[in-house]
Amino acid sequence: xxxxxxxxxxxxxxxxxxxxxxxxxxxxxxxxxxxxxxxxxxxxxxxxxxxxxxxxxxxxxxxxxxxxxxxxxxxxxxxxxxxxxxxxxxxxxxxxxxxxxxxxxxxxxxxxxxxxxxxxxxxxxxxxxxxxxxxxxxxxxxxxxxxxxxxxxxxxxxxxxxxxxxxxxxxxxxxxxxxxxxxxxxxxxxxxxxxxxxxxxxxxxxxxxxxxxxxxxxxxxxxxxxxxxxxxxxxxxxxxxxxxxxxxxxxxxxxxxxxxxxxxxxxxxxxxxxxxxxxxxxxxxxxxxxxxxxxxxxxxxxxxxxxxxxxxxxxxxxxxxxxxxxxxxxxxxxxxxxxxxxxxxxxxxxxxxxxxxxxxxxxxxxxxxxxxxxxxxxxxxxxxxxxxxxxxxxxxxxxxxxxxxxxxxxxxxxxxxxxxxxxxxxxxxxxxxxxxxxxxxxxxxxxxxxxxxxxxxxxxx
Amino acid sequence: xxxxxxxxxxxxxxxxxxxxxxxxxxxxxxxxxxxxxxxxxxxxxxxxxxxx
Numbered sequence: 001x002x003x004x005x006x007x008x009x010x011x012x013x014x015x016x017x018x019x020x021x022x023x024x025x026x027x028x029x030x031x032x033x034x035x036x037x038x039x040x041x042x043x044x045x046x047x048x049x050x051x052x053x054x055x056x057x058x059x060x061x062x063x064x065x066x067x068x069x070x071x072x073x074x075x076x077x078x079x080x081x082x083x084x085x086x087x088x089x090x091x092x093x094x095x096x097x098x099x100x101x102x103x104x105x106x107x108x109x110x111x112x113x114x115x116x117x118x119x120x121x122x123x124x125x126x127x128x129x130x131x132x133x134x135x136x137x138x139x140x141x142x143x144x145x146x147x148x149x150x151x152x153x154x155x156x157x158x159x160x161x162x163x164x165x166x167x168x169x170x171x172x173x174x175x176x177x178x179x180x181x182x183x184x185x186x187x188x189x190x191x192x193x194x195x196x197x198x199x200x201x202x203x204x205x206x207x208x209x210x211x212x213x214x215x216x217x218x219x220x221x222x223x224x225x226x227x228x229x230x231x232x233x234x235x236x237x238x239x240x241x242x243x244x245x246x247x248x249x250x251x252x253x254x255x256x257x258x259x260x261x262x263x264x265x266x267x268x269x270x271x272x273x274x275x276x277x278x279x280x281x282x283x284x285x286x287x288x289x290x291x292x293x294x295x296x297x298x299x300x301x302x303x304x305x306x307x308x309x310x311x312x313x314x315x316x317x318x319x320x321x322x323x324x325x326x327x328x329x330x331x332x333x334x335x336x337x338x339x340x341x342x343x344x345x346x347x348x349x350x351x352x353x354x355x356x357x358x359x360x361x362x363x364x365x366x367x368x369x370x371x372x373x374x375x376x377x378x379x380x381x382x383x384x385x386x387x388x389x390x391x392x393x394x395x396x397x398x399x400x401x402x403x404x405x406x407x408x409x410x411x412x413x414x415x416x417x418x419x420x421x422x423x424x425x426x427x428x429x430x431x432x433x434x435x436x437x438x439x440x441x442x443x444x445x446x447x448x449x450x451x452x453x454x455x456x457x458x459x460x461x
Numbered sequence: 462x463x464x465x466x467x468x469x470x471x472x473x474x475x476x477x478x479x480x481x482x483x484x485x486x487x488x489x490x491x492x493x494x495x496x497x498x499x500x501x502x503x504x505x506x507x508x509x510x511x512x513x
Binding site (some may be wrong): 024027065257285331 | 467468469474484487493499
């Protein structure tokens, strides 16, 4: 399978199944487009006709180009067939029963009242609650017990607002650190916070213990404060930005993401990314809102062309700033073409419900944080393990080849079949396809690869 | 005349030989939390020995 597109002045050709990326000239672009559709003589005649009278393109050039395309095909870098389907379930089969990551819902409560929150202001459509140390400790033991030979274990402190239960967070990290050597494990912690409760103690802790920190900021003050308000209706931007600045400055280069959400209110989200850059933040993520159909913040069909254009402009901005020596990172444009995932990983789908689970304040297990509160998806609990095997099997069966719509999609080995929660919330099935999200994803990949090409050619990679 | 420039990439077909160790990140956890993609994830295998 081959995907071709033109962006940022580049003609890009992707050979999906080998993972090859080619930047080509016009002639090669046109030859590749029809290479598999006709024999050599017909193709050369067609291309010669197309380029007849154009300066600098001779019949010899065209034939030479044809041979270069043929050589790439012979070397397995173009028109590589998809032979991966029999391997689709192998990775999950091999690691069946092994859990690698938990999302600890440390607080089902929040000090902000954001109307667009997928977690319904942290309550996940249930009661307010915080996780006790005992439940959290049991969750960590459950993770260790079920992690097999996996060394790196990832634990996210999530909510609601996890800093509303910060003492328990600190106690749990201390406990994990006390057992990791003996158990042969390495815990990697992530804290996701709205920032209101950040103080020096939090900054010290986060920078010492958390391999990643996710800081929620929607960009421009007026955009941020439209949704991210406290219970008196007061916006939070003014209060959190200085705290985020202090935390990031003290972080000394360790991973963080300034994570925004864009909605129907700001499909022109590039302005918000620029705001984050103006504030001095360089590790950025901006996510399309996840909300119920019909919600006022839901992205509409009319928003789609605006959003797609914003992604292109974002790629242009990245290239411009690269050249100015002021690079920044956009989470969805991070792509490591030489060190990315192997083919098993690329086809096995999201690990939600199998290798990754969310734990509620009461110790119940769900396939991921986005399913918490959906009772039928409850998998079990941290004391007795998974007993809802039927639901778990549904998640285990999610892979690139489980969705007919994905089979002929050029982006399938970049997305691995997509998000089960997005699929469920938009179609009612975890093996459904959230087409709107797919359109955004495909554009992001086109942009990410174009930026990677530019960096490779300009020595910025 | 060079018509095609090929970037160095991991050969996915070859990765079938040594891949599948399972040490890598498992989902969108630790990151965006609302959309899954694996293009931006890292391979954590200590035994990558494929051709490019």
